[in-house]
Amino acid sequence: MSNIPENLRYSKDHEWVLVEGELASIGITDYAQHSLGDVVYIDLPRVGDKLGPHESFGSVESVKAVSEIFTPVAGEIVEVNDGLNDTPEKVNADPYGDAWFIKVKMNNPGEADAMLSGEEYEEYLTANG
Amino acid sequence: MSTEDLKKTPLNQAHRELGGKMVDFGGWDMPVQYTAGVIEEHMRTRTAAGLFDVSHMGEIWVEGTDAIEFVNRLTTNDVTKLVDGQAHYSAFTNENGGVVDDLLVYRFNQDKLLLVVNAGTTEKDWAWINKWSGDTPVPMSAKHENSLGGGTTDGDKWVPAPAVNLTNASSNYCQIAVQGPKAVGILQQLTETNLDEIKYYWFTTGRVDGVEAIISRTGYTGEDGFEVYADPKFAVQLWNKLLETGKYGDVDGILPAGLAARNTLRLESAMSLYGHELDDDITPLEAGLGWITKLQKGDFVGRDKLMALKEKGLTRKVVGFEMIDRGIARDGFDIYVNEEKVGHVTSGSPAPFLKKNIGLAFLPLEFANIGQEIKIDVRGKHLAAEVVSTPFYRRQK
Numbered sequence: 001m002s003n004i005p006e007n008l009r010y011s012k013d014h015e016w017v018l019v020e021g022e023l024a025s026i027g028i029t030d031y032a033q034h035s036l037g038d039v040v041y042i043d044l045p046r047v048g049d050k051l052g053p054h055e056s057f058g059s060v061e062s063v064k065a066v067s068e069i070f071t072p073v074a075g076e077i078v079e080v081n082d083g084l085n086d087t088p089e090k091v092n093a094d095p096y097g098d099a100w101f102i103k104v105k106m107n108n109p110g111e112a113d114a115m116l117s118g119e120e121y122e123e124y125l126t127a128n129g
Numbered sequence: 130m131s132t133e134d135l136k137k138t139p140l141n142q143a144h145r146e147l148g149g150k151m152v153d154f155g156g157w158d159m160p161v162q163y164t165a166g167v168i169e170e171h172m173r174t175r176t177a178a179g180l181f182d183v184s185h186m187g188e189i190w191v192e193g194t195d196a197i198e199f200v201n202r203l204t205t206n207d208v209t210k211l212v213d214g215q216a217h218y219s220a221f222t223n224e225n226g227g228v229v230d231d232l233l234v235y236r237f238n239q240d241k242l243l244l245v246v247n248a249g250t251t252e253k254d255w256a257w258i259n260k261w262s263g264d265t266p267v268p269m270s271a272k273h274e275n276s277l278g279g280g281t282t283d284g285d286k287w288v289p290a291p292a293v294n295l296t297n298a299s300s301n302y303c304q305i306a307v308q309g310p311k312a313v314g315i316l317q318q319l320t321e322t323n324l325d326e327i328k329y330y331w332f333t334t335g336r337v338d339g340v341e342a343i344i345s346r347t348g349y350t351g352e353d354g355f356e357v358y359a360d361p362k363f364a365v366q367l368w369n370k371l372l373e374t375g376k377y378g379d380v381d382g383i384l385p386a387g388l389a390a391r392n393t394l395r396l397e398s399a400m401s402l403y404g405h406e407l408d409d410d411i412t413p414l415e416a417g418l419g420w421i422t423k424l425q426k427g428d429f430v431g432r433d434k435l436m437a438l439k440e441k442g443l444t445r446k447v448v449g450f451e452m453i454d455r456g457i458a459r460d461g462f463d464i465y466v467n468e469e470k471v472g473h474v475t476s477g478s479p480a481p482f483l484k485k486n487i488g489l490a491f492l493p494l495e496f497a498n499i500g501q502e503i504k505i506d507v508r509g510k511h512l513a514a515e516v517v518s519t520p521f522y523r524r525q526k
Contacts, residue, residue, distance in 0.1 A: 037150075037389070038168040039456055040479045041486075059459050059508070063167045063479050064389050066508075085455075092166075 002031040002125060005096055009112045011072040011110040016096065022109045024073050025100040028060060028091065031125055033127035039091040042084045044101060049077045051104060053111075058101065060091060069101060073111045079103040138184035139303050139364035147385050154388055155249030157185045162387040168232050170390035171481040174350055177393075177525075178309035178375050179386035183349075184364060187251030189244040189258065193293040200234060203261055205413055205435075207426040211236040216330050216347060219421055220413045221257060222431035226438060228407040228416065230254050233347060235332060243343075245304075247403045255297050261430070262293055303364035307371055307383070308354030308394075310524075314343045315375040315383060316355050320344065322426065324355070338363075338370045349391060351398030351522055397480045399489065399519035400451055405460065405475045406447050406489055414438055415491075417447050417519075447475060448497045449519035450505075452486035454512035458505040464497050464506040465511060476507065480521060487521050488514075 008016040014032035018025040033039065041061040051057055053074045060067050080102050086091060090099040106112070116124060135158035144151065149160030160182070162170060173179055191200055201208040215236055221229035230250040235243040246254045250506035255373030307316055317324050322335035322344055332345035343358040359367060375383025386394075392402070401407050406416050412435060413422045424436055452458060458477035463470050496503065499518050504511040 037162060038166045040168075041455070043456070061479075063393060063481065064161070066457070066459065 001094070002029065002034065002122075004030070004118045004122050006118040008096065008118065009072070009115035010118065010124075011070070011115055012117050012124060013070050013072075015070060015072055017072055017112050017115060018100070019106075019109070019112045022106050023078070024075070024104045024106050024112060026069075026071060026073075026104060027095060027100040028067075028069060029121070032067070033092050033095045036060065036065055036067060038062050039088045042088050042091070042101070043079055044082065044084065046095060047077055047080055051075060051077065060088075061121050065114075071102075071104060072115055073085050073106050074108065075103050075104040075106040076103045136185070138182055139361040140182045140184060140368055142301055143368055143380065144182065144364055144385075149385070149387060152388070154185070157248055159185065160385075160387040162389045163385050165384050167387070167389040167393065168481045170384050170386035171393050172383040174352060174386055174394055175482045176310065177381050178307060178311040178315055179350065179352075179356075179390065180368070180371055180375065180377075180381040180383055181306040181308065181350075181386050181391055182303075182364075182366070182368070183306050184303040184361065185248035186304050187244075187246040187248060187254065187299040188304075188358070189246065189251075190296040190298055191244060191258075191293055192240055193291070193294070194240055195291040195293050196240050196428070197236075199262065199291050199293045199428065200242055200244070202429045203232065203258060203409055204429065205418070205422040206234065207423040208234060208236070208242070209426070213238050214333060215519040216332055216345060217421070218330075220407070220418060220431070222413065222435070223255065223409060224431055224434070225410070226412040226414075226431040226434035227409045228403070228413055229257050229409065230412055231401060231407055231418075233345075235345070236341075240525060242254045250403060251297070251299055255295075258295060259311070262291060262295055290338075301360070302358045304356055304358050305364070305371065306348055306350075306354065306356045307375070308348045308350040308352045309383075310353065311375065311383070312352065312354035315356070315371065316344075318374050319370060327355075329353075338367060340367060342367075349400060350394040351400070351401065352394075352524055384476075392476075393478055393481055395463055396476050396478055396487065396489070397482055397520070397522035399521060401447075401489075402476060412438060415443055415446050443494055445472070445491050445493050446497050447489050448492050448516050449516045449521060450488050450490055450503060450514045451521070452488075452505075452512065452514045453502070454514070456505075456507045456510070456512040457486045458488045458490075458507060458512070458514065463506045464490055464492065465506065471496055471503075472507045477505075483521055484495075485521075487517075489519075492516070 143158040148164035152161045204219040233245040236434040462474040464472040472492040501516040
């Protein structure tokens with residue numbers, strides 16, 4: 001079974017969001033990294049880029065597959081985890097910790113509340129996984 | 130297609146128990162990777178040993194006094210050059226010189242050959258060779274005229290009745306490949322056959338863990354190793370014994386390796402994959418298989434078209450490339466030179482051992498020289514890559 005921390009919010013595209021005030025850290029879930037397999041490459045956006053709701057901001061590639069990453073929340077990118085360029089394998093090893101992709105200053109800090117809770121995401125995976 | 134409809138090898142349950150992630154591969158339910166993951170499976174095959182279930186491959190016997198002649202007329206390599214116990218890589222070509230399939234031809238004796246063909250094309254190949262063993266005239270050269278028992282000649286066409294018996298024995302064999310620098314040592318512990326005496330692309334029959342087997346020093350990884358063919362009822366026994374003997378579980382022990390690693394290993398070694406570098410409308414000359422296309426051996430299906438092509442000169446061919454920009458080129462991506470679309474990627478992937486992003490591609494001859502810079506359309510971005518020599522990886526002997 002996938003690891004699904006309770007303190008995060010989830011999208012049906014298998015992204016997670018950690019909300020701290022008006023900042024949202026965004027990454028992909030344990031389920032997503034497991035489905036992809038060994039991650040070898042991540043295409044990340046730049047600080048300052050503005051993201052609309054559900055906009056694609058990059059891609060994550062494993063040996064076999066490529067998957068676009070969508071932002072669950074709209075806002076401006078204030079930090080990018082460039083370290084992942086050299087250590088993409090962190091996405092497999094620690095998808096909820098070191099392997100966040102971007103931090104976004106949310107236009108509407110309440111937006112993440114509408115996302116799935118850990119429990120709801122687990123139900124979603126059980127039904128669709 | 131639900132998994133119930135998929136064909137299964139005798140090792141299906143064993144793959145599941147090992148945590149194999151099963152996928153539909155050309156109608157077969159096969160492991161794409163196991164718990165270690167494709168990178169580790171790939172690396173372990175390069176540095177220790179990998180174990181592959183290739184039981185889905187097709188096996189076809191050609192027996193009878195015309196066996197060699199018959200196969201020689203349907204394939205590009207020169208079957209008359211094989212001696213007992215030797216195998217070679219070859220291709221079936223169609224009347225246009227396109228590749229029906231690539232295969233291995235094993236010579237057991239002058240009246241007995243084994244053809245090992247791709248899984249997804251086994252039925253097509255079976256129909257193809259049956260077509261030529263029936264009433265369809267097989268092309269022949271003057272050199273071979275009247276050399277076939279029972280046949281009569283009609284100009285340069287052979288009106289057949291070749292003395293061959295064909296048997297599609299695909300379901301009578303499991304095939305397990307053990308590959309990598311430790312492969313020979315592992316297999317040697319399970320057989321009294323002296324493996325050192327079997328050279329690359331030679332084979333013998335013998336026993337592995339007491340089981341009657343064809344032991345072939347061949348593979349699709351660019352490593353030394355063997356492919357073992359045996360009765361499917363012994364597949365699980367052989368598989369488990371090879372894992373155990375190879376110290377599966379140790380950090381430098383054998384690992385079961387799935388289709389994903391099989392693909393990246395063959396790609397690093399620049400070996401062709403049917404449906405990618407080879408197809409019905411791609412000639413072996415364009416695919417870089419001139420070395421198995423023996424145009425002087427006498428006539429075979431498609432030879433006239435291949436000779437004409439060689440005479441006229443190729444217009445396109447398969448080349449290797451390496452990404453310069455960060456990014457991964459995938460199968461089917463378009464290739465540009467001077468903003469103009471000139472070709473496409475046939476196989477593209479990260480190369481786990483080389484730690485580069487590489488691929489094979491079709492390019493017009495004028496842009497196929499080593500050092501040529503190309504742009505590959507990676508989801509809208511034109512990323513730089515360079516044509517390089519192949520193979521990308523060559524093992525240290």
